[in-house]
Amino acid sequence: xxxxxxxxxxxxxxxxxPEVGLLYRVAHALERNGADAEDLVxxxxxxxxxxxxxxxxxxVRGWLVTILRNAQRNLHRRTRPEAVDPDVAAATxxxxxxxxxxxxxxxxxxxxxxxxxxxxxxVYRDTVSLVDVDGLTYAEAxxxxxxxIGTIMSRLHRGRRQIRDRLATAGLMGLWVAT
Amino acid sequence: xxxxxxxxQTVARWLQxxxxxxxxxxxxxxxxxxxxxxxxxxxxxxxxxxxxxIVSSGLAVPVDEARAIERLRAFAExxxxxGDGA
Ligand SMILES: [Zn+2]
Numbered sequence: 001x002x003x004x005x006x007x008x009x010x011x012x013x014x015x016x017x018p019e020v021g022l023l024y025r026v027a028h029a030l031e032r033n034g035a036d037a038e039d040l041v042x043x044x045x046x047x048x049x050x051x052x053x054x055x056x057x058x059x060v061r062g063w064l065v066t067i068l069r070n071a072q073r074n075l076h077r078r079t080r081p082e083a084v085d086p087d088v089a090a091a092t093x094x095x096x097x098x099x100x101x102x103x104x105x106x107x108x109x110x111x112x113x114x115x116x117x118x119x120x121x122x123v124y125r126d127t128v129s130l131v132d133v134d135g136l137t138y139a140e141a142x143x144x145x146x147x148x149i150g151t152i153m154s155r156l157h158r159g160r161r162q163i164r165d166r167l168a169t170a171g172l173m174g175l176w177v178a179t
Numbered sequence: 180x181x182x183x184x185x186x187x188q189t190v191a192r193w194l195q196x197x198x199x200x201x202x203x204x205x206x207x208x209x210x211x212x213x214x215x216x217x218x219x220x221x222x223x224x225x226x227x228x229x230x231x232x233i234v235s236s237g238l239a240v241p242v243d244e245a246r247a248i249e250r251l252r253a254f255a256e257x258x259x260x261x262g263d264g265a
Contacts, residue, residue, distance in 0.1 A: 005262065012259040020251045024244065038247050042254055049258050097242050110233055117239040131199060132235040138201050157195050163230050164223075174222055176229045 008052050015060050016048050022134045026065055026144050029126035030072055040075065044068040065144040109167065109176050116166035124159030127152060185209050190220050198227055 023044060027037035047067045048055075055063055098118070103111055117125060130141045131152075142149045167173055185193070190213045196202040197210045214221050233239060240248075 009259045012255070017252065017255045017259070020255055021248050024248050024251060028244070034243055034247055038251060041251050045251070045255055045258060046263055049263050099242065106238075109229060110238065113230055113233045114239055117234065118241060128234060129240070132231055133237060133240065138196075138199065153195065156199070160195065160227060160230055164226050167226060167230075173226055176225065 004053075008049075011052050012049055015052075015055075015057070016045060016064065019061060019064055020045075022061065022130070022136075022144075023064060023068055025126050025129050025134065026068060027072075029123055029130070029145055030069075032122055040068065040072055043071045043075065047071055061140070061144070069146065107176075108170070109172050112166055112170045112172055113163055116163040119166075120159050120162060124155050124162070127155040128159045131156060185213055187213075187217060187220055190214070190217070191223065194220075194223060194227060198224070198231060 020041070023041045024037060027040040027044075028034065031037045031040060044064065044067050047070075048064055051067070098114065103114070106114070117128075120128070127141060127145070130136045130144070131138070136144065138149050138152045141152045145152070190210055193202060193206060193210050197207055200207075202210070214224050
């Protein structure tokens with residue numbers, strides 16, 4: 001291994017690997033399908049690896065997401081129309097499974113929230129996750145998904161509202177407050 | 180003179196941006212004041228805080244997503260270690 005290879009390995013590990021979760025969630029929101037999202041992230045990581053030498057190290061997430069979006073355009077140029085509006089189109093929902101043993105350890109509130117998250121349209125779920133799990137601001141989420149900030153806000157509002165309604169329906173509102 | 184304080188409906192509309200700290204400071208203060216006084220909106224806030232806590236803990240990441248991310252990390256590690264074969 002040459003020293004260039006070694007430093008590239010190191011840079012890839014420090015810069016790209018920590019963002020795999022974010023990349024997957026962005027890809028999933030764009031592709032609306034787990035297998036396609038995984039292919040897309042692999043392709044993006046290959047491209048990132050090849051262009052590491054020219055990357056200035058500033059704004060890793062922006063750089064990676066740009067690569068991902070370019071890769072997506074190339075992959076789908078011939079095979080499908082560019083933009084399916086996820087807020088209009090019906091979702092192709094991946095089946096969600098959870099480990100019953102792990103679920104048994106959770107509280108009623110947690111189980112209900114998890115079930116509600118699983119039932120969300122994947123686009124809502126991914127948007128909520130990008131903000132709450134990956135810690136993106138609205139502006140960042142809008143940029144990575146290529147939608148207006150208002151769309152992010154309405155997806156968050158609707159997604160969280162559906163979760164909240166499940167808690168209400170299950171009679172669990174207020175039950176997390178220790179009394 | 181009209182009352183400038185936001186009502187419950189307005190607070191409900193601002194609540195997500197308030198909890199995500201995406202709201203400007205004057206509005207945030209109005210929401211905070213309302214939440215201190217209004218039991219109903221306080222309950223809504225608590226519900227959304229709890230949802231946010233559970234989602235941000237990573238607990239809500241579905242199994243298939245967690246597995247996909249695991250496979251992609253392994254892919255990244257192979258790439259970092261072995262190169263792209265180019
Ligand atoms: Zn109120």
